[in-house]
Structure formats: C-alpha cells, structure tokens
Amino acid sequence: MSVKNDLTQIKNEFNKDGQILESAFRFEILLRRYRKSLIALLVLVIAGVVYIGVSGYLTQQRHTRANEAYKEILKGETPELLESLRQNSPTLYDFYLYTHNPSEETLQNLMRSQNELIAQIATYQSIQHTLDSLLGGIESDKSQNIAEVFASLPSLKDKTLQQWLILQEATILLQKGHTQEAKAKLMLLDENSQFARIGNSLRHYQR
Template identity: 25%
Template sequence: MSIQDDVKYVKSELSGDEKILESAFKLETLYKKYKLLIWGTVAALLLFFIGSTVMESMKESRLADANKAFLTLQKNPADASALETLKTKNPALFELFSFSEAVKKQDAAALKTLSASKNEVVADSSKYVAANLEKREADSKLYKEMAELEGAYLAIKAGDSAKAKEKLELIDARSPVAPLATLLKHATLKVK
C-alpha cells in the first residue's frame, strides 16, 4: 500500500503543480490582454496623487502669503503691497479686512461697495452699518432685531409712535435687545 500511497501522493503533487502552472498561464494571458488598462490605471492613480499633493502645497503657500499680508495690514493698514497680496491670494479675507477698515473709518461709500459682495455675511453687515451711518432704517438678516430697534428709535425721533410700536412688537421677549425694546416702548408712551 505504501507504493499506492506514494503514487497517489505524486499524482496529487503533480496536479497541484499543474494547477499553479495553469493559474500562472491564465494570469499571464490576462496581463497581456489588459496590459494597457493596468498601466493606464496605475499611471492615472500616480498622476492623481502627485497632482493633489502639488495643489495642496500651492493652496497652503497661497494661504501662508495671505496670512502674512493680513498680519502686515493689522500693523500698517496703508501698506499697498500687502493689500494687493491679500486681495489676490485670499479675496474673502480681503473683503473682511476692508469691511473692518470701513467700519473703523465710518466710510459709507466703501460699505456700499461691500454690500454688493458675494459673501452674504459681509454684504448684510455692510448694508446694516451703512444704513446706521446714514441714520436710516436697515433691513438685515443678521441684525434683524437690532435693525427693528433702531427703526423704532428713528420712528420715535420722527414722532411716529405707531410705527415705533409696530417695530418694537416684532422683537422677541427672549432677545438680548428686549430690555431696550421695553425702554423704547415706554418712550413711545411719552411721545403721545
């Protein structure tokens, strides 16, 4: 029996080697058939990773330059080169800096320009501050209750207590400006 066992063992070993060899031939055939696709995919993946690394590096460099320009502008707001660098490297930060400077200088013309910004926060804030500087009512999403309060104050100054009451009723009792609204409501009583 040992010879039969040896023969079976040799046959199984040969069939195992045949299967490995057969698999290798199939793999070689697949490789030859799809060689361009395989290498194209590898090249595309390499280009993607290299490209994304380069783009990320360029973005970080641009932001570092913008931050350096912003820090320079905080020390010296009149620095024209830093202002231009900030404008080209980070337009959103440039708008925010311009808004800040316009508010400090109370520059209504600059605020009107900024009110056309694509950045909704800068645009809304600019409209609100410009209206306050011109002492007229403002329509603001961010400063809604403050705008209502100021509108009521302007109405009281104009002697229109009914309009002032309407505006003051729009302010929620849980709002931080509610105590001021209550004071102005009392002021409308005195206007009569």
C-alpha cells in the first residue's frame, strides 16, 4: 500500500513539474513572439520616467530664475531682467506689466495674455478707458457714433464684468441723451445680477 502511495505521489510531482515546464515553455514562446513590442514598451516607460524627471527639474529651474528676476526688477527694472522674466514665467511677466502703469499698447498686448484672468482684466481696463473718454465727451473719431464705438469694443468672458459694462454703457447713453437706447441696454441686465437694482433705478431716469 505504501509503495502505491509513493508511486502516486511521484506521479503527481511529475505532473506538477510538467505543468511548470509547459507554462515556462509557453512563456518563452510569448516572449519570443512579442519581444520587440515588450522592448519598445520598456523603452517608452523608461523614456517617460526620464522625461517627467527632467521636465520637473527644468520647471523648477525656470521658477527659480523667474523669482530671482522679479525680485531684481522690483529693485530696478532693466531690459535684460524683463526678458529673463518673460522667458521663464510669462504669467508673472504679464502680471508685472499690468501692475506697473501699463500703456495703451501694453494693455492691448495683455489682452492676449495666456493667463485668462490677466487677459480679461486688461480687456476691461481698455474698455473702461474708451468709456471714460466717451463720458468725458472726448472721441478719437468724431465720425463714429456711440453705438459704433460700443460695437467695436472687445468682448468680456467674465459675467460680472459683462454686467458692469452694460451698466456703464447705459450711463453713457443717458449722459448723451440717448434715453431709449439706454433703457434697451439696461434690459440686458440679468435680474439676478448685483447691478439689477441700479439698473431698475436708471430705467426711471429722466434727463
């Protein structure tokens, strides 16, 4: 009985070894068949890891150079420092330009900033300059009427700024005596806008 059990155990061991060898043989076949693909995948993984590491290092270096340039610019602006700031951090460069009395030309450039917030603020300030000129009776082109000037203004994406701009346009129209046009403009105000109450008051304005 013992011999029979031993033979059965040996047979089972052979079966297990056979299964292991069969699996290894299949793996070797798969490895040979997809060897090039596996090598390519491995290369891509290694390249990805290296790229992430190098990219992170370069980004950190750019941030460091941008911060150093910004600190030096605050002490004394030079063309070289401005160029260094622009190359290493376009957003910080645009922010610096906006916060240091930008000219009309600079504002026009900032309206195309990669930073959406800076672009919108610059756009609003440029529009504000035009509206202030209209309100003061100063028009660069006397042949343009107010409606044409408004139509030529760039668009704003920020809803709050949009509502505030509508209110300002209506005020200018009222100031110029275009009452009906002003009331039509005020109808564009969102009833839930924080400026709606002011708009309602202006609708009853009589010049």
